[in-house]
Amino acid sequence: MSSERFELITLKSGHTSLRLLSNRETFHPVIGPEAEARALHVVQQRIVERSQDYQPFIIWDVGLGAAANAVAAIDALADVRNDVELHSFDHTLAPLRFACDHSEHLVYIQPHRAAIDELMQKGQVKIGRVHWYLHRADFRDSLSRSDLPAPHAIFYDPYSATSNPEMWTLEHFTKLRQALDDTRPCLLTNYTRSTAVRSTWLLAGFYVGIGVGIGEKDQTTIAANELSLLERPLSLDWLKQVAASQNSNPLREAGAIYGPMNAADFERLRQHPQFHMRSLCL
Incomplete structure (x- = not known):
């Protein structure tokens, strides 16, 4: 939206990032844009290694x-040998334009200014073996597109559930989850450690695990369409914590009402393949 306004902010780590003024949310607020993106998404998802097994990697x-x-x-x-398709989704280019206008403070932008300009103008650009596509639309609408290839990796990084509940x-x-191809192993990474969000993902059909810690966060969350992809899947102990939690209610379109999970949802969760054989004693 053209009305979106941003400011630069210096993080505790000393790095510079953006903050949206309307909701006061800071982009990559923990350890800065470069370090958080690498640790949370690229390294944790083993992007370089996994891309060698698919042509193209999506x-x-x-x-x-x-x-x-x-x-x-x-x-x-x-330096990868296989082609990669990187599909970026956003309804607005305002933060990217702001970042480009202040690239002297955002080191990661500087080497890619020309490519980013081409991406914004043409909707796509090629950098080495990476074909970068821009989808300027509501991501929810894109899920129904038949021409969009199913992913091997999802970097899930919208605003928080408080600011962007939909x-x-x-x-x-x-x-x-239904848009994924179950013959195509896929990982999804995100900064949250919320019990409510983890419950929501499980009830949507994902397998869910504990993700890497970043900065002051001791853990984040990673999800997959195959349990074997997760190094630290949520355990039966976590399921027991859900039963006692006051903030485990899955988030629904009717409103993000944080509270305990009802009996019907908990039974669905208990029957999830990630827990079922181990939860019969609960």
Whole structure:
């Protein structure tokens, strides 16, 4: 939206990032754009290694924002031999334009200014073996497109559930899960560690695990369409914590009401393949 306004902010780490003034949300607020994008998405998803097994390797970058996640992937994939399709989704280019206008403060932008300009003008650009596509639209609408290739990796980075609740609902994640190709192993990474979000993803049909810590966060969350892809899947102990939690209610379109999970949802969760054989004693 053209009305969106941003400011530069210096993080505790000393790095510079953006903050949206309307909701006071800071982009990559923990350790800065470059380090967070690499650790949370690129390294954790083993993008370089996994891209060697597929031709092409498909990445969905949900929430292009100021392009830190996309650029981290492009930099990491500079020497790969297989083709990569990087599909970035956002309804606005305002944060990316702001980042480009202030690239003297955002080091990761500087080497890619020309490519980013071409991306914004033409909707696509090629950098090495990476074909970068821009989808300027509501990501929820893109899920129904028949021409969009199913991903091997999803960098999920919209605004938080408080500011952007429609991108965090059970209904939305169910459609996202249905858009995956189960013959194509896929990982999804995100900065949250919320019990409610993890419950939502599980009830949408994902397998869910504990993700890497970043900065002051001791853990994040990673999801997949195959349990074997997760190094630290949520355990039966976590399921027991859900039963006692006051903030485990899955997020729905009717409203993100944080509270305990009802009996019907908990039974669905208990029957999830990730837990079922181990939860019979609960």
